[in-house]
Amino acid sequence: MLQLFLFFWVALGQDVFLDPGEYEDLSLEEIGVSVKELRHQRPTEQPRKTKGASMGVKFRNFRREALEMYWDDGTPQGTYSGRVPGLGRTATMTYQSHTFFFKRGDAEIARFEMLPAKNFYIIEPDDEEIRRSQEYQDALREKAFMEAYEERTGTPWLSFYPRDPPVLHMWPAEKVGQTHAVATPFGPDHPLALRLTVLSTAPRVFLIPELLSRDECDHVVELGKTVVRQSMVGQGGGFQSKTRTSLNGWLPRGKSSVLDNIYRRFGHVLGINDTLLGPSHNAEELQVVHYSKSQEYAPHHDFGDDGTPEQRFLTLLLYIHVPDEGGATSFPKAFNGKGLQVVPNRGDAVLFYNMLPDGNADDLALHAGMPVKKGEKWVCNLWVWDPHR
Numbered sequence: 001m002l003q004l005f006l007f008f009w010v011a012l013g014q015d016v017f018l019d020p021g022e023y024e025d026l027s028l029e030e031i032g033v034s035v036k037e038l039r040h041q042r043p044t045e046q047p048r049k050t051k052g053a054s055m056g057v058k059f060r061n062f063r064r065e066a067l068e069m070y071w072d073d074g075t076p077q078g079t080y081s082g083r084v085p086g087l088g089r090t091a092t093m094t095y096q097s098h099t100f101f102f103k104r105g106d107a108e109i110a111r112f113e114m115l116p117a118k119n120f121y122i123i124e125p126d127d128e129e130i131r132r133s134q135e136y137q138d139a140l141r142e143k144a145f146m147e148a149y150e151e152r153t154g155t156p157w158l159s160f161y162p163r164d165p166p167v168l169h170m171w172p173a174e175k176v177g178q179t180h181a182v183a184t185p186f187g188p189d190h191p192l193a194l195r196l197t198v199l200s201t202a203p204r205v206f207l208i209p210e211l212l213s214r215d216e217c218d219h220v221v222e223l224g225k226t227v228v229r230q231s232m233v234g235q236g237g238g239f240q241s242k243t244r245t246s247l248n249g250w251l252p253r254g255k256s257s258v259l260d261n262i263y264r265r266f267g268h269v270l271g272i273n274d275t276l277l278g279p280s281h282n283a284e285e286l287q288v289v290h291y292s293k294s295q296e297y298a299p300h301h302d303f304g305d306d307g308t309p310e311q312r313f314l315t316l317l318l319y320i321h322v323p324d325e326g327g328a329t330s331f332p333k334a335f336n337g338k339g340l341q342v343v344p345n346r347g348d349a350v351l352f353y354n355m356l357p358d359g360n361a362d363d364l365a366l367h368a369g370m371p372v373k374k375g376e377k378w379v380c381n382l383w384v385w386d387p388h389r
């Protein structure tokens, strides 16, 4: 009977959650979830830097000729920063008030000072045909959009442009301590009632206690041991880096029937049809990560700009073996810079959204795997893309 009830509950897509109006924002201590560790990283808010802040910028060259790019370091010649092809583009991380200039031979063609809320710089065409081209008109629209967006929201547009709001379900995160209840028939061997509790509203971070059973954690660790290798970061196969010293590997959902059942559960917990959670649809294979003592993953975003609107929408991080000391997952930009760090219990998961409801990537979703001080840490990442992979 209970099973039947739960089945209908799920089938109707009904989630039980309290009216956000009933919630007070709770402090981390007041949330009342049982975890190994849950705290702020700093006692005070860290105001977002405005002067001298780092920023990602894009340049578009609408000259037909290639240009040489220089950073103005105060010397007459500047620091060489690479070539921008004719009608090409480049992007770089820099700082506010820094200046770049572009040369063809000895002639300076353009010079830009990096200004707050201006992340897009256009080297103007010198011929009418290009000025009338669709590409140039699109670039002007993109520049105007980026500036208006940052003006309006105080945060830069980091997604590909143009990009629609996400199509996948996103759990509301209006107040710290708010919970959503989900029932699923796909428990370890019985239906399961689960809860998602909001740990942070900006970025949107949830704790999901007891998503996996102990036996399931053991099972995934055992599968993980057969696939982990030295971690790589970056695109195109990546490269070894000091910022990610852990080992990782990938597990297809069909690796075992236990894993496939867990994926069905993920579908209910995320509010996303589980058939979409395969590699040919919206998700990557399950990534297993192993850290031993002093290994870490420095602060990073899970999204990247690969020049398409498709983006890593959410991260479901499963703790399948908890370190004895250290190894928290941290969100240094949460709580206006007070930060959030959490070490859940074994079998718990942390869910966070890398995108905002308007389709922008969420800069605040910056996070890190802090150094393990004692024991071993095993986690899994499920990355779900929107609108598809």
Ligand SMILES: O=C(O)CCC(=O)C(=O)O
Pocket (backbone or CB within 6 Å): 289, 297, 302, 317, 327, 328, 329, 330, 367, 368, 369, 370, 379, 381
């Ligand atoms: O280990 C953690 O706590 C975070 C891991 C992570 O961010 C990643 O693998 O992308």
Ligand SMILES: [Fe+2]
Pocket (backbone or CB within 6 Å): 300, 301, 302, 367
């Ligand atoms: Fe990550």
